Amino acid sequence: MSEMTSYERAIAALEHKNVDRFPVFSLGSDYSFYNAFMKEIGFTADEVKQYSTDGVLTGPPWAHAINLKLGFDADWASLSGQQHFDPETKQILDTFGGINKVVVNDDGTPHLWYLKPFLTSKEKIIEWWNRGRPKPYTDAMIKPAVKATHTLIEKYQILSMIGLPGPYENLHMSIGMGQVAKFCRKEPTFLEEILEKNFEVQGKGLESLMKLGHLPVIMCGDDWGFNHGLQMPVKYWRQFIKPIIKRYVEIVHSYGSKFLIHSCGNIGDIFPDLIELEIEGVDSLQPTINDLASLKQKYGDKLALLGTIDDTDLLVNGSKEHVWSEVTNSVKVLGKGSGYLPGATNTLLNAKVRNVRTMIEAIHSINPQYII
Amino acid sequence: MTKLQDLPALIYTMLYLQKKDGRLRKATENKKLDILFDFPDFPPAALLRIDNGSYEVLALENSVGISADAVIKGNFEDVVELSGGINKALKLIFTRKVKIKGPLKALQLLKILGEKEAF
Numbered sequence: 001m002s003e004m005t006s007y008e009r010a011i012a013a014l015e016h017k018n019v020d021r022f023p024v025f026s027l028g029s030d031y032s033f034y035n036a037f038m039k040e041i042g043f044t045a046d047e048v049k050q051y052s053t054d055g056v057l058t059g060p061p062w063a064h065a066i067n068l069k070l071g072f073d074a075d076w077a078s079l080s081g082q083q084h085f086d087p088e089t090k091q092i093l094d095t096f097g098g099i100n101k102v103v104v105n106d107d108g109t110p111h112l113w114y115l116k117p118f119l120t121s122k123e124k125i126i127e128w129w130n131r132g133r134p135k136p137y138t139d140a141m142i143k144p145a146v147k148a149t150h151t152l153i154e155k156y157q158i159l160s161m162i163g164l165p166g167p168y169e170n171l172h173m174s175i176g177m178g179q180v181a182k183f184c185r186k187e188p189t190f191l192e193e194i195l196e197k198n199f200e201v202q203g204k205g206l207e208s209l210m211k212l213g214h215l216p217v218i219m220c221g222d223d224w225g226f227n228h229g230l231q232m233p234v235k236y237w238r239q240f241i242k243p244i245i246k247r248y249v250e251i252v253h254s255y256g257s258k259f260l261i262h263s264c265g266n267i268g269d270i271f272p273d274l275i276e277l278e279i280e281g282v283d284s285l286q287p288t289i290n291d292l293a294s295l296k297q298k299y300g301d302k303l304a305l306l307g308t309i310d311d312t313d314l315l316v317n318g319s320k321e322h323v324w325s326e327v328t329n330s331v332k333v334l335g336k337g338s339g340y341l342p343g344a345t346n347t348l349l350n351a352k353v354r355n356v357r358t359m360i361e362a363i364h365s366i367n368p369q370y371i372i
Numbered sequence: 373m374t375k376l377q378d379l380p381a382l383i384y385t386m387l388y389l390q391k392k393d394g395r396l397r398k399a400t401e402n403k404k405l406d407i408l409f410d411f412p413d414f415p416p417a418a419l420l421r422i423d424n425g426s427y428e429v430l431a432l433e434n435s436v437g438i439s440a441d442a443v444i445k446g447n448f449e450d451v452v453e454l455s456g457g458i459n460k461a462l463k464l465i466f467t468r469k470v471k472i473k474g475p476l477k478a479l480q481l482l483k484i485l486g487e488k489e490a491f
Contacts, residue, residue: 038392085452087448103377
């Protein structure tokens with residue numbers, strides 16, 4: 001089989017077609033991994049100039065540039081929404097009502113984290129709406145991300161994806177899981193109203209993204225799972241979250257593009273729903289809490305699998321031999337029939353750079369013809 | 373342990389990657405620049421001190437009497453909504469919601485942030 005570009009390889013894998021080698025996917029990386037990368041590999045002055053001129057020194061700490069240098073075939077960055085400030089509590093808030101915090105640790109590493117929900121009562125939620133929030137994505141926010149993604153696809157020929165946060169994350173991060181549980185049972189109409197208000201922003205943002213970008217693949221991040229199953233009962237996920245996801249998918253499909261979902265945790269219970277929604281692929285799939293071989297066997301011909309390589313222990317503590325062995329074993333099982341884009345199961349935080357390189361080399365070392 | 377948080381941490385983060393990848397050094401060789409960010413609704417104030425390729429950010433509980441090449445002052449509540457783009461930023465300046473003392477020096481920071489080359 002002739003050599004494919006990273007972009008061709010990733011698209012072919014999502015379409016369950018033959019690939020020359022398995023495409024490696026990156027969800028991104030944070031400042032800790034950036035520091036480790038700069039210490040061990042880094043960018044040359046020429047690379048900095050080139051990436052900077054091309055507008056791809058963007059995303060969470062230059063994750064696109066790191067992904068290019070490490071040899072990933074596909075990557076992702078989530079589009080940030082509007083930010084607000086609450087003068088009373090002196091906190092920075094996202095437009096859906098989650099509190100964010102910026103800190104610099106003693107070692108000089110910055111961290112930007114979600115902290116807790118701000119809309120902790122029904123009154124606060126209604127007041128939030130009365131202040132015109134959540135606010136829409138602006139073209140000024142979307143255009144630079146679209147431009148960088150086009151450059152990554154056209155010039156660097158990797159499959160770069162943009163995503164928006166999904167309905168469940170926005171919901172529980174803004175009002176808290178306690179209220180989500182309460183409203184599911186006691187005030188379902190109000191819960192639907194919250195989801196609808198949020199979707200007004202998300203849906204329009206997605207429409208703008210598609211109109212401005214004509215992007216081939218969108219992946220939304222919406223962590224639904226705990227280690228042992230969904231964070232909300234499946235019946236509530238189906239009642240409240242699934243209909244909104246359906247609308248996300250319909251928008252993306254109406255532009256002829258593919259829709260992928262990222263969700264951490266054990267979400268095997270809703271794989272049939274994901275197929276019914278005609279979602280093309282699902283990311284994360286931590287191998288320690290999901291029966292991946294079984295999911296591949298049951299659903300692998302309809303749903304592409306992304307991630308699957310443990311980022312919490314293997315890529316942090318594993319030896320080179322262990323990483324190589326685990327990764328190649330995964331690829332041999334999950335790569336059958338294509339539809340597989342392996343990579344770390346989450347944003348790279350404290351993973352060792354050498355283990356990430358070993359993961360990429362191991363994935364690329366396997367000839368798919370011998371296992372498909 | 374936390375060294376900085378809130379506004380000083382935001383200002384620190386703004387230049388962190390430029391410092392790491394060598395662009396700050398390229399943009400500020402033999403240059404010194406002190407900029408005070410003072411948003412009374414979001415204390416403490418942050419003093420950014422750039423000096424020949426390196427920088428530090430000091431958290432100031434009291435900014436009175438602090439000397440700087442430029443001072444950017446206003447309400448953080450207005451500034452944080454700058455995702456509206458450059459037009460929104462200019463509107464804040466023209467309506468005096470954000471006041472800038474030493475605008476030419478403050479523009480140097482934009483030039484530094486836009487530096488494309490590295491040592």
